[in-house]
Amino acid sequence: MADRIPTVLTGVKPSGTPHIGNYLGAIRPALGLADRYERSLLFIADYHALTTVQDAKEMTESIYDVAATWLACGVDPKRTLLYRQSSIPEVFELAWVLACTTAKGLLDRAHAFKDAEARGKHVNAGLYWYPVLMAADILLFDTTVVPVGKDQKQHIEIAREAAERFNHVFGETLVVPEPAIDENVMTIPGLDGEKMSKSYGNVIPLFASSKELRSLVMKIKTGSEALEDPKDPDTSLVYALYKAVATPDEARAAAERYRAGGMGWGHAKHELFERLDAELAGPRERYAKLSADRGYLDEVLAEGAARARRIAVETLWRVRKATGIDRAPV
Numbered sequence: 001m002a003d004r005i006p007t008v009l010t011g012v013k014p015s016g017t018p019h020i021g022n023y024l025g026a027i028r029p030a031l032g033l034a035d036r037y038e039r040s041l042l043f044i045a046d047y048h049a050l051t052t053v054q055d056a057k058e059m060t061e062s063i064y065d066v067a068a069t070w071l072a073c074g075v076d077p078k079r080t081l082l083y084r085q086s087s088i089p090e091v092f093e094l095a096w097v098l099a100c101t102t103a104k105g106l107l108d109r110a111h112a113f114k115d116a117e118a119r120g121k122h123v124n125a126g127l128y129w130y131p132v133l134m135a136a137d138i139l140l141f142d143t144t145v146v147p148v149g150k151d152q153k154q155h156i157e158i159a160r161e162a163a164e165r166f167n168h169v170f171g172e173t174l175v176v177p178e179p180a181i182d183e184n185v186m187t188i189p190g191l192d193g194e195k196m197s198k199s200y201g202n203v204i205p206l207f208a209s210s211k212e213l214r215s216l217v218m219k220i221k222t223g224s225e226a227l228e229d230p231k232d233p234d235t236s237l238v239y240a241l242y243k244a245v246a247t248p249d250e251a252r253a254a255a256e257r258y259r260a261g262g263m264g265w266g267h268a269k270h271e272l273f274e275r276l277d278a279e280l281a282g283p284r285e286r287y288a289k290l291s292a293d294r295g296y297l298d299e300v301l302a303e304g305a306a307r308a309r310r311i312a313v314e315t316l317w318r319v320r321k322a323t324g325i326d327r328a329p330v
């Protein structure tokens, strides 16, 4: 059995331009976790994206976009191994091994392909296999903790079952990971009050220019109270976004200003814009530089992949030995 090095790992699918819902719901919380673990890995799940992104140019752009986005938001590539899933061939070998001990019935119950099926979409075999590949991503690095959004809960359950089943058949070999699902991370609303999502066309892009950011914030729906009227922060979309980005103290102070009256919606939106702009100005500037420097991004990703592979090769070797297919990895 492996030593349990406290290891945090998460994967990000390259698809679409990131929005502030992704930032506040996934990126910012994950950055906070990296420092608390001895080993931290963050990878771009490009082969997972292939189940839906089937345009070469779009795929390549999105891969660099994810790398530039996370680095711009503060991932330190010296501490966190940042790599592409596709650079780690051991992932795919482990996926096959896991498929052979995982019950088909477990995959039959997976939401992801069932939802796609229910929406009348074409379901490729990759989508059906998605949880096995994801289990391999996780188990290959003796991951102890996987921070994910609520929608990924079932996938982590499947990864745990895959590890337990393998261990049951071949003896204690794989570390069984724990999910870290922060139930308090709120769902960030979009401009129309629905969940902010690229599928709903209601997003504020994370790296919108100051000018675009201001004009999008001005479009957020508000009530029709007069300037002098007290306003209820808890039913306000403008406040919900402010609260998500600001510190608890800032949010409390703003709630008092809403309730006191005398502050119009124009002013409230202006405060939200200023707060968002202050938070995002640094990342926006870094993103512009990073995304124009693919040479640097390639270097970071190659370095991350080389370091990650050292761990991967060892785990796979342990797995192969356990199965009796123990040719030394080349």
Ligand code: ADP
Binding pocket: 021, 022, 023, 024, 025, 026, 148, 149, 150, 151, 186, 187, 188, 189, 195, 196, 197, 198, 199
């Ligand atoms: P989208 O809904 O725009 O397609 P994704 O499904 O690609 O976004 O989400 C990527 C990550 O961002 C996930 O971890 C998800 O939980 C988080 N996320 C996406 N939208 C929101 C939101 N509106 N509020 C909070 N977190 C979100």
Ligand code: TRP
Binding pocket: 009, 010, 011, 012, 013, 045, 048, 133, 134, 137, 138, 146, 147, 148, 152, 155
């Ligand atoms: N399925 C995840 C998503 O859609 C991405 C992902 C792939 C992942 N492999 C992973 C997340 C391993 C955590 C760990 O968001």
